Amino acid sequence: MIIKLISRLLCEVSPDILYKTALNLCLKNMINVIRFEKRQRCKKPFYPGFMILSLTTRCNLSCHGCWVSRNSQQEMSFEMAEEIISTSMKKGSYYFGLVGGEPILYPWLFQLFEKFPGAYFQLFTNGTLLTSKVTEELRRYGNVSPLISIEGLEKESDRRRNGNNVFASAMTAIENCRKSKLLTGVASSVCRSNFDEMVQDNFVEELVKKGVHYLWYYIYRPVGTKPCPEKALSAEQIIKLRQFIVEARLKHPIGIIDAYWDAEGRAICPGAIGLSHHVSPSGNIEFCPPMQFAFDKLKPGDNFAEKIRNAHSLADLRKKIAEETRGCILLNNPAILHKWLKEMNATDSSGRNSAFEELEKMCAQPCHHQPGKEIPEKSWFYRLAKKFSFFGLSAYG
Numbered sequence: 001m002i003i004k005l006i007s008r009l010l011c012e013v014s015p016d017i018l019y020k021t022a023l024n025l026c027l028k029n030m031i032n033v034i035r036f037e038k039r040q041r042c043k044k045p046f047y048p049g050f051m052i053l054s055l056t057t058r059c060n061l062s063c064h065g066c067w068v069s070r071n072s073q074q075e076m077s078f079e080m081a082e083e084i085i086s087t088s089m090k091k092g093s094y095y096f097g098l099v100g101g102e103p104i105l106y107p108w109l110f111q112l113f114e115k116f117p118g119a120y121f122q123l124f125t126n127g128t129l130l131t132s133k134v135t136e137e138l139r140r141y142g143n144v145s146p147l148i149s150i151e152g153l154e155k156e157s158d159r160r161r162n163g164n165n166v167f168a169s170a171m172t173a174i175e176n177c178r179k180s181k182l183l184t185g186v187a188s189s190v191c192r193s194n195f196d197e198m199v200q201d202n203f204v205e206e207l208v209k210k211g212v213h214y215l216w217y218y219i220y221r222p223v224g225t226k227p228c229p230e231k232a233l234s235a236e237q238i239i240k241l242r243q244f245i246v247e248a249r250l251k252h253p254i255g256i257i258d259a260y261w262d263a264e265g266r267a268i269c270p271g272a273i274g275l276s277h278h279v280s281p282s283g284n285i286e287f288c289p290p291m292q293f294a295f296d297k298l299k300p301g302d303n304f305a306e307k308i309r310n311a312h313s314l315a316d317l318r319k320k321i322a323e324e325t326r327g328c329i330l331l332n333n334p335a336i337l338h339k340w341l342k343e344m345n346a347t348d349s350s351g352r353n354s355a356f357e358e359l360e361k362m363c364a365q366p367c368h369h370q371p372g373k374e375i376p377e378k379s380w381f382y383r384l385a386k387k388f389s390f391f392g393l394s395a396y397g
Contacts, residue, residue, distance in 0.1 A: 004253035074281035127173030135180035152194035178211035191220035214255030235366035265374035284349035327369025334362035
């Protein structure tokens, strides 16, 4: 299937985009992961392997399980984004996940792509604003891959996202990307209400027909003002999802990406191992996007590398979480996380002053850390990819 996927990429994606993907994402990323592991091993000054940037809190949808506050309209300044990206590139990190809100609403989005041609950006988008004009702009820069969120088929997409014709809009976005010859991804946050629609060979096959090149599965986390904990996956469904991912990688000419397991099927948390962290639109330095608590804040004129290096409370939190679970602490034990954050004097960085109250109300849910039920990768390609790269940044709820 890897040969067929490569053949698809050569036929369907612009040569300039393929070149920048191979150089900026694959080669530089592989070197970056090696450097990150060496820094950790040699106990050198800490810097994450990757950064996730929330560019704006603005969005045209209101989805279940979304942690972004729409009451507090915030945008990351261009200067702040520039500081984070340029600093990261000096440290050898060239991949950036751009999230929101809806990042296409960010006023300086295209300027970022133009300013940093040597970086690689993954644009996490609901797809409703991914017009043909936008996709042609993305093709011109060549260093961006749109990752379009699909939360179910027609009815489920509208329910999950509190919108109309959301699924049709996503399909139109995919078609616009195909015509612009972009490297195109689809993200699916899997929950109880869409499990039977998303975790199916038919769904994957339809994406291949539409011209999608990679599919990124996430486990639903019930956070935010509309958490809907009844949608959280059962332990059995999580194992079934893992089994499906492992098998689908052998059957379909499309990249199948996950954020949760290493090559041996053991649970991982990118934040707990320091591989990735998150910066909010106002500059709050956070463990991961859905965990809206901060110990420090990037301000105008600050050196981002120094901020990260001196973020001792963030380092303490990484250690505590790693000792507690290999999985997602938000699912596994929200009560102890609430206790730690209070003891460590973390700041509510949600913009709605209710994050502590929301966390306190959360109940423990099954997560991907289920010792004794590990399912190793069967594909040699994914075993190598997970050893020398990293296909999962935990940036989606």
